[in-house]
Amino acid sequence: GAGVSQSPSNKVTEKGKDVELRCDPISGHTALYWYRQSLGQGLEFLIYFQGNSAPDKSGLPSDRFSAERTGGSVSTLTIQRTQQEDSAVYLCASSLRLRGEAQYFGPGTRLTVL
Amino acid sequence: AQTVTQSQPEMSVQEAETVTLSCTYDTSESDYYLFWYKQPPSRQMILVIRQEAYKQQNATENRFSVNFQKAAKSFSLKISDSQLGDAAMYFCAYSGQAGTALIFGKGTTLSVSS
Structure with a gap:
């Protein structure tokens, strides 16, 4: 079946603008994760969703970051008032169950904030 | 807090030869999962292998195998x-009991020459 898809592939925005990044998980996967990958910080966890439970937002770096998951499927990561330090690759992953299952990643969205 | 350390930023190998990438981790948990992911220049993170900590047997996937030393x-x-x-770049990752987010090492860039 289809893997995790993300859109857009690349996004260039101006400092101060809002951006929305989309993730479509693998069908049937109940858990969905967002990570950020940057040169200086490596791979950082941002947020995860499990079914209809309240998400774990413990990795979000500031209140400018938020995410939602509609209908237990598609997720949108929103960054408000973007800053240059938000420039990174944003990776989405999904898995079948919560604990210990392998996570399958999408191709990522490269965000560049000018 | 759990940490994952990959001490080799770069490694190189000749075609047909064997190479070993190192990973150490720190945890006080007894039940956890370990993963190796591959990230080629295309940016897509690909699962290479998964190991359950309570299993003594080392995981293998075709040409890929792990040496899991739990005590060490x-x-x-x-x-x-x-x-x-x-x-590609290879990442070692840990998933523990409390959270489901993967904790990644900084990665090892592997180059292969003909």
């Missing part, structure tokens, strides 16, 4: 009969 908290990846397509 070591989880190295061996790639046999290296191929040009193995060139």
Whole structure:
């Protein structure tokens, strides 16, 4: 079946603008994760969703970051008032169950904030 | 807090040879999962291998195998009969009891020469 898809592939925005990044998980996967990958910080966890439970937002770096998951499927990561330090690759992953299952990643969205 | 350390920022290997990538981790948990992911220049993170900590047997996937030493908290990846397509960044990752987010090492860039 289809893997995790993300859109857009690349996004260039101006400092101060809002951006929305989309993730479509693998069908049937109940858990969905967002990570950020940057040169200086490596791979950082941002947020995860499990079914209809309240998400774990413990990795979000500031209140400018938020995410939602509609209908237990598609997720949108929103960054408000973007800053240059938000420039990174944003990776989405999904898995079948919560604990210990392998996570399958999408191709990522490269965000560049000018 | 759990940490994952990959002490080799870069490694190189000749085609058809064998290479071992190192990973150590720190945890006080007894039940956890370890993973190796491959990230080629295309940016897509690909699962290479998964190990359950309570299993003594080392995981293998075709040319990829691990040497899991639980007492030493070591989880190295061996790639046999290296191929040009193995060139990528390799990440070691940990998933523990409390959270489901993967904790990643900084990665090892593997180059393969013919």
